Amino acid sequence: MRDYIKRVIIALIMALCVSLLFLGGKHSEASMQVNKEMKDGWIWPADGIVSDTYGTRMGKHKGIDIAGKLNTPVLAVADGQVVKSYYSNTYGNVVFIKHPSHLVTVYAHLNKRNVFQGQKIKQGTVIGKMGETGQATGIHLHFETHQQEWRYDKKFALDPEKILGKADTGETVRGGIAASNGVVLEASSHIKFNHEDKIKVTNQQYIVKQGDTLYSISREKNISVTRIKELNHLSTDLIKPKQILNIH
Missing domain, CATH: 2.70.70.10 (Glucose Permease (Domain IIA))
Structure with a gap:
């Protein structure tokens, strides 16, 4: 009787393993579908x-x-x-x-x-x-x-x-x-925006300029570096030109 129960348990475990492999195959198919979409050439939704x-x-x-x-x-x-x-x-x-x-x-x-x-x-x-x-x-x-x-x-x-x-x-x-x-294709290097004219930012935002640091921005805008990082969910002090920061 015990041997029979053991065989049933082993059979159930094997069936579960096969099911998991099948699900893994389905997941791979989903990943392949995403790769196909990449090849199909989605376009960016806005300037x-x-x-x-x-x-x-x-x-x-x-x-x-x-x-x-x-x-x-x-x-x-x-x-x-x-x-x-x-x-x-x-x-x-x-x-x-x-x-x-x-x-x-x-x-x-x-x-x-x-x-x-x-x-x-x-x-x-x-x-x-x-x-x-x-x-x-x-x-x-x-x-x-x-x-x-x-x-x-x-x-x-x-x-x-x-x-x-x-x-x-x-x-x-x-x-x-x-x-x-x-x-x-044609991202950033091919398009020139005059940010003050083209991109409307509120008085609660700031567009990073070449040479800016969080410290220089904090002094100019009278806000602490810690607060800037909190408002923008920054984990480091790294910022880049053209980046838009919330400052209030």
């Missing part, structure tokens, strides 16, 4: 300066921020269907798009929404205009990417730069430009 990246704020920032001027066109990064288009207290005017790959993209803090739920759209469609609605500090687009679905806990969040291409904080990007081999 502007990357003001925050994925994973900052102690891991709570599940997207990227692109700061720009009011009413800058916001583009669909790929073909898809609008699954949500509404006003949220946190996201402000926000649009959710589901793509054929089953990835979902989110476009938040829009000043205006141009699309409606259920609408099928093509890559490059202007789905709204950049703004600062909802819980936003300054005019910018908050952009997210999720696998399968968007959830409140953002369990399936994916770093958008894995598909769009790498662009560090302070770099300039242009809507409609695709990534090639993980590098953004």
Whole structure:
């Protein structure tokens, strides 16, 4: 009898191992799908300066921020269907798009929404205009990417730069430009913004200039270095030219 029970337990353990291997295969398929999306050439959703990246704020920032001027066109990064288009207290005017790959993209803090739920759209469609609605500090687009679905806990969040291409904080990007081999084409070096004219910042923000340090900014703006780091979720004193900092 004991031998029989042992054989049953061993069989159950083997079945569990096979199931885990199968799930691992499914996970690999999902990763392959993301790689395919990268090859398909998603485009950047708006002109502007990357003001925050994925994973900052102690891991709570599940997207990227692109700061720009009011009413800058916001583009669909790929073909898809609008699954949500509404006003949220946190996201402000926000649009959710589901793509054929089953990835979902989110476009938040829009000043205006141009699309409606259920609408099928093509890559490059202007789905709204950049703004600062909802819980936003300054005019910018908050952009997210999720696998399968968007959830409140953002369990399936994916770093958008894995598909769009790498662009560090302070770099300039242009809507409609695709990534090639993980590098953004015509990012920063090809586009010249006169920041005071093109990028509208509030009196609560500061654009880092060449030669600035947190100490020099703290003296100029009468705010402590520690407070600047807290407001911008900085773990080091490293800042870059064109970076947008909150100072109040």
